[in-house]
Amino acid sequence: MSKNLIPKVVGVLAAIVYIAYLYFCFARVPFDADMANTVLEANDMLHGNIFLSGWCLTGITFLTTSLPYFLLAVLFCGLSQVSFILAMTLMFFTAIIGSLILLRAPKDTTPLSYVALFLALSAIPSAYWCSDCVVHIGYVGLGMLALFFAVKARDTEEGGQQRRWLIGAGASFALLCAGDTVSVLTIIGPIMLVASIDLLRQYWKIRTDWQKSELATASASAAPSLRDKMQSLKSSAIKLWQEIPRSNVYLLFTGLASLAVGELIDKGYVLLGGLNRNTYVGGRTFNPITQFITNLTNYLRHLFLMSGGDIEGYSIGSLSSIFALIHIAAVLIGLGLVVYNVAQYLRGKKIDYIGVVLSLGILFVSFVCICTSLSAARYYVHVPMALNLIIVRWLVTEHRAVTSELPARVVTWIAALAIFSASLYPPVPLRVTINSTHDRLLKTLKDNGLTSGYAEFWYASPITVLSNNKVRVRAIRGGASNLAQRAWFSKNDWYKEYANFVILSPDEYDYVTKRNVRGSLGKPDRIIEVNSCKNFVWDHKYEDLKPEALPRANFTIFVYDHDISKELVSSDWWQIKNGSNIFKLSESLFLSNTRQFRKRPYVSAGKGCFVWGPYVHMAPGRYTAVFNYSCNFIPDPGEVVGTCDVQSVSGGFVNKDYQKDMPGSKNSAKIKFTVERDCHDFELRVHARREGVIVDSVEIIKH
Numbered sequence: 001m002s003k004n005l006i007p008k009v010v011g012v013l014a015a016i017v018y019i020a021y022l023y024f025c026f027a028r029v030p031f032d033a034d035m036a037n038t039v040l041e042a043n044d045m046l047h048g049n050i051f052l053s054g055w056c057l058t059g060i061t062f063l064t065t066s067l068p069y070f071l072l073a074v075l076f077c078g079l080s081q082v083s084f085i086l087a088m089t090l091m092f093f094t095a096i097i098g099s100l101i102l103l104r105a106p107k108d109t110t111p112l113s114y115v116a117l118f119l120a121l122s123a124i125p126s127a128y129w130c131s132d133c134v135v136h137i138g139y140v141g142l143g144m145l146a147l148f149f150a151v152k153a154r155d156t157e158e159g160g161q162q163r164r165w166l167i168g169a170g171a172s173f174a175l176l177c178a179g180d181t182v183s184v185l186t187i188i189g190p191i192m193l194v195a196s197i198d199l200l201r202q203y204w205k206i207r208t209d210w211q212k213s214e215l216a217t218a219s220a221s222a223a224p225s226l227r228d229k230m231q232s233l234k235s236s237a238i239k240l241w242q243e244i245p246r247s248n249v250y251l252l253f254t255g256l257a258s259l260a261v262g263e264l265i266d267k268g269y270v271l272l273g274g275l276n277r278n279t280y281v282g283g284r285t286f287n288p289i290t291q292f293i294t295n296l297t298n299y300l301r302h303l304f305l306m307s308g309g310d311i312e313g314y315s316i317g318s319l320s321s322i323f324a325l326i327h328i329a330a331v332l333i334g335l336g337l338v339v340y341n342v343a344q345y346l347r348g349k350k351i352d353y354i355g356v357v358l359s360l361g362i363l364f365v366s367f368v369c370i371c372t373s374l375s376a377a378r379y380y381v382h383v384p385m386a387l388n389l390i391i392v393r394w395l396v397t398e399h400r401a402v403t404s405e406l407p408a409r410v411v412t413w414i415a416a417l418a419i420f421s422a423s424l425y426p427p428v429p430l431r432v433t434i435n436s437t438h439d440r441l442l443k444t445l446k447d448n449g450l451t452s453g454y455a456e457f458w459y460a461s462p463i464t465v466l467s468n469n470k471v472r473v474r475a476i477r478g479g480a481s482n483l484a485q486r487a488w489f490s491k492n493d494w495y496k497e498y499a500n501f502v503i504l505s506p507d508e509y510d511y512v513t514k515r516n517v518r519g520s521l522g523k524p525d526r527i528i529e530v531n532s533c534k535n536f537v538w539d540h541k542y543e544d545l546k547p548e549a550l551p552r553a554n555f556t557i558f559v560y561d562h563d564i565s566k567e568l569v570s571s572d573w574w575q576i577k578n579g580s581n582i583f584k585l586s587e588s589l590f591l592s593n594t595r596q597f598r599k600r601p602y603v604s605a606g607k608g609c610f611v612w613g614p615y616v617h618m619a620p621g622r623y624t625a626v627f628n629y630s631c632n633f634i635p636d637p638g639e640v641v642g643t644c645d646v647q648s649v650s651g652g653f654v655n656k657d658y659q660k661d662m663p664g665s666k667n668s669a670k671i672k673f674t675v676e677r678d679c680h681d682f683e684l685r686v687h688a689r690r691e692g693v694i695v696d697s698v699e700i701i702k703h
Helices: 005-027 033-046 067-077 081-103 112-122 127-132 135-155 158-177 184-218 226-243 247-273 289-306 319-346 353-371 381-396 407-424 434-447 459-466 490-497 512-519 582-586
Strands: 055-057 453-456 472-478 483-485 501-504 526-532 550-557 594-596 609-610 623-633 638-645 659-663 668-674 683-688 693-702
Touching: 005 081, 033 067, 033 081, 033 459, 033 472, 067 081, 067 135, 081 135, 081 381, 081 453, 081 459, 081 483, 081 659, 127 289, 127 459, 127 550, 135 158, 135 184, 135 247, 135 353, 158 247, 184 247, 184 353, 289 319, 289 353, 289 381, 319 353, 319 381, 319 407, 353 381, 407 623, 434 526, 434 550, 459 472, 472 490, 483 512, 490 638, 501 512, 512 526, 512 550, 609 693, 623 638, 623 659, 623 683, 638 668, 683 693
Parallel strands: 453 472, 453 501
Antiparallel strands: 472 483, 501 550, 526 550, 594 693, 609 683, 623 668, 623 693, 638 659, 638 683
16 A cells, blocks of 8 residues: 555544434434424435426525535435434535635645644534524535635636636635625625735725826926827826736736626525525614623624534533533634734734635624624624634734744644543533434324424424435414414415414424414314423433423323314515515515505405515514405495504514404505514404405505
8 A cells, every 4th residue: 555545534524423423413402493494405405396386495504505405415415304414414515615725725734743733623613503503504515625725726827727727716706696695795705805905005005006107207308289188198008907916907807707797606505496495584684782782792692602612511621621612722723813913904904805804704704693683693603713723823824933943733632632622521422412302203203193283483394304205394483363374484284284283392493382373273172182292402411300300391282173274364465576675675665655565456255354564674663554345245234344553572562553454345444554663574464254355556655
């Protein structure tokens, strides 16, 4: 065996062992609905629904970033929890590989001891990271690769080679933009900003040199004519194009073109599939300044937990708390270097390009997460890894003389081994976490011959996946006297299937309550009670807690002897084909003073609420809602055929003040209302007193 082959074999074996370790890291996380729906989405694509026709997706498709991993996992492992675990394992592994490529860029000169230090800080995901930072990690590996291509294109002057790097960067940018818009903040935007600033600096330097030269020439000659000035201007433009470095120009235009291509891919995919996409992210606004400190504290806490810096519940001076403090220190050092890198760059100092881009990306995404309601840790999932990259690259690039000495490398190896020990303690159990609640519910359903029904969001799709689609449970939401499809990460065709049971949880999430179910479906023919332990993430803190001491959750299953799918109220009133809700054209309200919500009529199938939504942003102000309605029957004299109302919890609406009867003798009802503060759950509702009430349109007029 040749000497060159031995390191490769050792590397492959190490990668296999590492992937197996990552698998069990993610296997300890209880299976939830978001995970299950992603697996169902990939499974549907593999069964021919390539464009996800009929799906109601979240605000981001993950088409080119995370979905490929799920497609690969489902292809090999089928519809199961294992598919999710494998997909997450592969996403994290590629993120580490992409980071290592970036760590050694552009000249592959990083000492092996510093590579080990980076791996010690980044390669072992914390329990919090595994459970709270899912799907968005899919873009990180591709994002690191895109930055590597940008570095190469920036540092390469030879035309053909530079074009190849630019093509790689452009393709990566387009795929990132099409799959996950968070990458625009963290990777693409910073690269384009740095290219723009560098380009302006280069132009200003060249222009200043010219002015000095021209000034010296002008003092020694007569005043130039207009023709001479025009000729000089033309020559200057040609000379500028010849002298200015092209790499930043190319990077800037590559980024702009790639963003356009990425948007076309994203919008085209939605258009071809005719799928619905929610606008959760688009409806977010900046929080009041008074919340800044609270949000900053939460941001840092999540960042510490993601990095393994969980010291809550540990004794002062214990081994666990010391290990956690090491990770907290790394986060604080990394954040300090972020500020240092950006400050030095803005001052015009020579600084590591990769460190500057990553630092700007961290600042951008952190600012958005701290200042808005998009504060979930999953939006800045790449930050711990990026901070560690910044730390190690700073040690290597800023202290080259130190890192080349033997004592420095010995210290680095010792630090890497110590941090590895901290990350590996406590050991990860080599098993898949048992989903006690879902498994108990699934067993009960199988024992009673129940194969198709409904539940609230968190107890629906996980049961479907865990049963390999043999027991299908779909997510619903409740209202005052109705049940409806929960149009979030679901497929419309699911609700056309025969169904005859509803699972009621003690959480009463999405208003799926006994009262709502009875009011909508009537008295059940059978009632099944289920006792089940809630999900717990087991780790060293709970090792002394006995299972019988855990709180027990009481579930109830209402079983009917008929198909209850016909009783569900359609929830697509606020959605249109090809994606966005009808209100999206002007989320700040309004491009004009009047906005009509629907053009085609909607007919009630019986008594109860049959129109609601659109759950969009409403700015403070005074408005009038006009409900235009009719009937496909002849109302009795003086009959009230229904009621209409507007409502919002966050906007401070009071329902009783904003509710009007709908007399059968008229064809419209007006409600004047005031939005006291920004809200994002604005809801219009129509309640029919009988079958055949028709809503032709609803208009909102701003005063």
